[in-house]
Amino acid sequence: MRMRFLVTGGAGYVGSHMVLALLDAGHEVTVFDSLRTGHRAAVPEGARFIHGDLADIPLLDNVLADGPWDCVFHFAALSLVGESMQHPMMYMLANGALGFGLIDACIRNGVGKFVFSSTAALFGSAGNELIDEETPVHPGSAYGESKYVVERALYWADRIHGFRSACLRYFNAAGCDPQGRAGEDHKPETHLMPLVIDAALGRRGELTLFGQDYPTPDGSCVRDYIHVSDLAQAHLAVLPLLEERSVTYNVGTGRGNSNMEIIRAVEKVSGLPVPWKLGDRRAGDPAMLVASPSLIMRETGWKPHFTEIDQTVETALAWRKAHPNGYAD
Numbered sequence: 001m002r003m004r005f006l007v008t009g010g011a012g013y014v015g016s017h018m019v020l021a022l023l024d025a026g027h028e029v030t031v032f033d034s035l036r037t038g039h040r041a042a043v044p045e046g047a048r049f050i051h052g053d054l055a056d057i058p059l060l061d062n063v064l065a066d067g068p069w070d071c072v073f074h075f076a077a078l079s080l081v082g083e084s085m086q087h088p089m090m091y092m093l094a095n096g097a098l099g100f101g102l103i104d105a106c107i108r109n110g111v112g113k114f115v116f117s118s119t120a121a122l123f124g125s126a127g128n129e130l131i132d133e134e135t136p137v138h139p140g141s142a143y144g145e146s147k148y149v150v151e152r153a154l155y156w157a158d159r160i161h162g163f164r165s166a167c168l169r170y171f172n173a174a175g176c177d178p179q180g181r182a183g184e185d186h187k188p189e190t191h192l193m194p195l196v197i198d199a200a201l202g203r204r205g206e207l208t209l210f211g212q213d214y215p216t217p218d219g220s221c222v223r224d225y226i227h228v229s230d231l232a233q234a235h236l237a238v239l240p241l242l243e244e245r246s247v248t249y250n251v252g253t254g255r256g257n258s259n260m261e262i263i264r265a266v267e268k269v270s271g272l273p274v275p276w277k278l279g280d281r282r283a284g285d286p287a288m289l290v291a292s293p294s295l296i297m298r299e300t301g302w303k304p305h306f307t308e309i310d311q312t313v314e315t316a317l318a319w320r321k322a323h324p325n326g327y328a329d
């Protein structure tokens with residue numbers, strides 16, 4: 001059945017891959033994005049684009065009133081752990097306050113379903129265990145906290161208004177559309193995988209590795225790199241459950257890779273050396289964040305298809321080679 005969806009942040013990295021997944025499944029898609037960090041060129045043909053900021057409540061009301069919407073997917077946010085440790089209130093406002101405003105506007109305009117981009121950054125210092133939904137929330141950064149307050153708002157919105165939501169706590173989104181239709185282009189780029197790839201391609205100087213004295217096997221931080229297309233499919237998989245109840249899931253592969261392993265994987269897949277040097281730790285970085293995705297797998301049937309880091313690197317490398325200047329090309 002063809003459905004109608006609103007995607008906030010659909011011009012961004014994860015959001016643009018979601019838009020592709022929705023269009024591929026035959027749905028009607030409207031993107032709402034301020035282009036603060038996103039790109040107009042990342043919005044696929046076939047989706048309607050509204051240039052707007054979540055702070056513009058009258059505009060949001062207009063858009064939401066033009067329903068019915070089968071679901072609102074909320075990706076729009078500021079999402080850099082390091083930046084949030086320098087400007088915590090900017091994160092509380094952009095993610096917390098604007099998130100509350102969007103939820104309120106959805107309820108006011110009769111939207112019944114909502115999927116929220118939450119994050120593994122809720123678990124600041126979870127130790128070396130796989131992180132499941134029972135792991136206590138303890139954000140290690142202002143970014144993580146700014147996402148958790150939205151999860152709490154959604155809890156109360158369901159309890160009081162019956163507003164159904166899925167909080168999907170993504171681990172590290174990585175890779176690009178396997179057909180090369182969308183990619184990762186943050187400016188400035190701060191994410192490890194695209195930085196390592198650009199270092200290999202000679203498009204920047206050496207990579208700085210932020211710390212090698214963590215309590216992990218090789219001393220560098222460990223993350224769970226979930227392919228962005230698998231992530232998009234997880235959003236589709238949770239939709240039927242929202243007929244009955246709200247849900248919260250950790251979305252990752254269940255497999256961790258250290259920062260050094262990402263460097264090695266890029267070297268192997270590209271056949272090029274990655275120049276790097278050791279730097280200080282970055283504030284707010286937990287040593288290890290690896291998901292246990294068992295619950296979402298069991299309850300929805302979703303599973304990741306990109307289970308080897310080399311496959312994910314391949315898709316990211318292919319997009320970067322085809323778009324050395326990102327969406328500016």
Ligand SMILES: NC(=O)c1ccc[n+]([C@@H]2O[C@H](COP(=O)([O-])OP(=O)(O)OC[C@H]3O[C@@H](n4cnc5c(N)ncnc54)[C@H](O)[C@@H]3O)[C@@H](O)[C@H]2O)c1
Nearest residue numbers: 009011012013014034035036037038054076077079117173
């Ligand atoms: N990339 C990851 O590894 C990762 C991991 C966990 C969670 N997340 C979450 O997923 C979401 C998407 O992340 P991303 O990497 O695609 O980021 P991104 O910066 O590429 O995309 C965010 C998009 O939201 C838009 N936006 C920001 N503020 C807005 C506002 N006030 N009004 C309208 N549009 C606005 C930006 O222009 C951009 O297009 C974010 O909510 C992020 O916190 C990302």
Ligand SMILES: O=c1ccn([C@@H]2O[C@H](COP(=O)(O)OP(=O)(O)O[C@H]3O[C@H](CO)[C@@H](O)[C@H](O)[C@H]3O)[C@@H](O)[C@H]2O)c(=O)[nH]1
Nearest residue numbers: 079081119120121171172190191192208209210221282285
């Ligand atoms: O130049 C760099 C950049 C990163 N890193 C390290 O690489 C790892 C991954 O960092 P990064 O790619 O910036 O991702 P995270 O800080 O883990 O955060 C991402 O993953 C989180 C979920 O785990 C999301 O919530 C965030 O939005 C998303 O940016 C960390 O140990 C960083 O210290 C470096 O060593 N050098």
